[in-house]
Amino acid sequence: MGSARILDGVTLLLYFVGVVLGVPVSTSSPATQKISPEIGVTTGKSLADSSTPTIENTSGLSELEDECQFAWQRFLIDFGAKYKNANETEKRRNVFCANWRAIVEHNVQYEKWAEPFKKDINQWTDHTIEERTSPAPEISKEETTTSVSKIENYDIICQAAWEKFLIDFKPTYQDDTETEKRRNVFCDNFKSIHKHNVQYDLGNISFKKGINQWSDLTVEEWKNKQRPALNPEFSKIETTTKISKDKKDDSTCQAAWKKFLIDFGAKYQDETETEKRRTIFCDNWKAIQEHNVQFELGVQSFKKGINQWSDLTVEEWKTKQRPNLAPEFSKEETTTKISKEKKYKKNVF
Incomplete structure (x- = not known):
């Protein structure tokens, strides 16, 4: 009796040890065990095969398409693009993504110094090249009405600018006909200035324009104002002055x-060479003076000065920068040039 109880106790103890150690109680093969469907691994595989299941992209988009989708959403916000329907929206999104990928590829080449400039997104990125370069389509009646109202609104703005111009610069005209003519010229210039400044705000132009005392003149009239014609009796004085x-x-x-x-x-070989160099120097000096006058007027963006090359013509200076090599170096120079061109093409393409 005591022995039977001891045997029962041993059996019970072994059972609990098996539970603690996690000994499988099922008779099915490990290769046919089922894993919870919540993990997303197909049944019938061994645990070794399914230990590192691949996480699928549930959105159905590649990483590049995800980035393009983000850029597309930002484009819609930045430029307020709106389309007729879902089909048109999807069409524009596809065009945008194609252009966006081309921009990314271009800028990769720019970072490698294979391209001289960088590209970016703008208001036309949802258009194909053909659409950007094709003539404008026929304007509907609704668009015409919008255009007319836009012109009327522009006339109101220009009228306000014209009245301010009259107050600021106090121009006087012969009669009403001349006044109306000047107002029309002013409005054309005002519109041109506005378009220019829009490009400035977009970063496409480096300077801004504004209204001044010449804004009621055409370009030709302004040029004549800068170079007034003298009366015949002053011609002799003008020649003497010159x-x-x-x-x-x-x-x-x-x-x-x-x-x-x-x-x-x-230093020069002789007096003839010295005089030749002096003449060239003076021609260059006069050109520098004329350029610097334009710089002072704000027409030129940089100033010039005298340097060690000022006694040379442009062609002579170019030759100085590209000296002729001795004949024995010509073959080596050609080979270097060809290899350089191949290297450049490799970097670009």
Whole structure:
């Protein structure tokens, strides 16, 4: 009796040890065990095969398409693009993504120095190249009405600008006909200035325009204002003034020439060569003076000055920058050039 109880106790103990150790009680093969469908692994595979299940992209989009979708949503917000229906929206999204991918590929080449400029998204990125370059389609009646109202609104804005122009610059005209003519010219210039400044705001142009005292003149009229024609009786005085100005320029250039010889230590073979170089220097000096006058007027964006090349013509300066190699180097130079071109093409393409 005591032995039977001891055997029963041993059996019970072994049962509990089996539970603790996790000994399988099922007789099915490990290869046919089913895993919970919530994990998303197909049944019938071994645990070893399903230990690292692949996570599928439930959205159905690749990583690149996800990025394009994000760029598309931002485009819609930034430029307020709206379309007729879902089909048109999807069409525009596809065009946008194609352009977006091309921009990304282009900018990768830019980072590699294979392209000289960088591209970006703008209001036309949902259009194909053909759509951007094709002539405008026929305008519907509704669009015509919108265009007319837009012109009327523009006229109101221009009228306000015109009245402010009259107050600020106080121009006077002969009669009502001349006044109306000037107002029309002003409005054309005002519209042109507005279009220019829109491009400035978009970062396409480096400077901004504004209204000034010449805004009621055409470009040709403004040029004539800058170069007024003299009366015949002043022609002789004008010629004399020009001659005296040339003499003054020669005197000033001579001083600049002497300073050039001292500053750069220029030396020449003989007097003939010296005179030739002085003449070239003076021509360059006058061109520099004229350029710098335009710089002072705000027409040019940079200033010029005298340097060690100021006694050379443009062609001579180019030759100095590209010296002729000795004949024995010509073959080596050609080979280097060809390999350089191949390297460039490889980087670009």
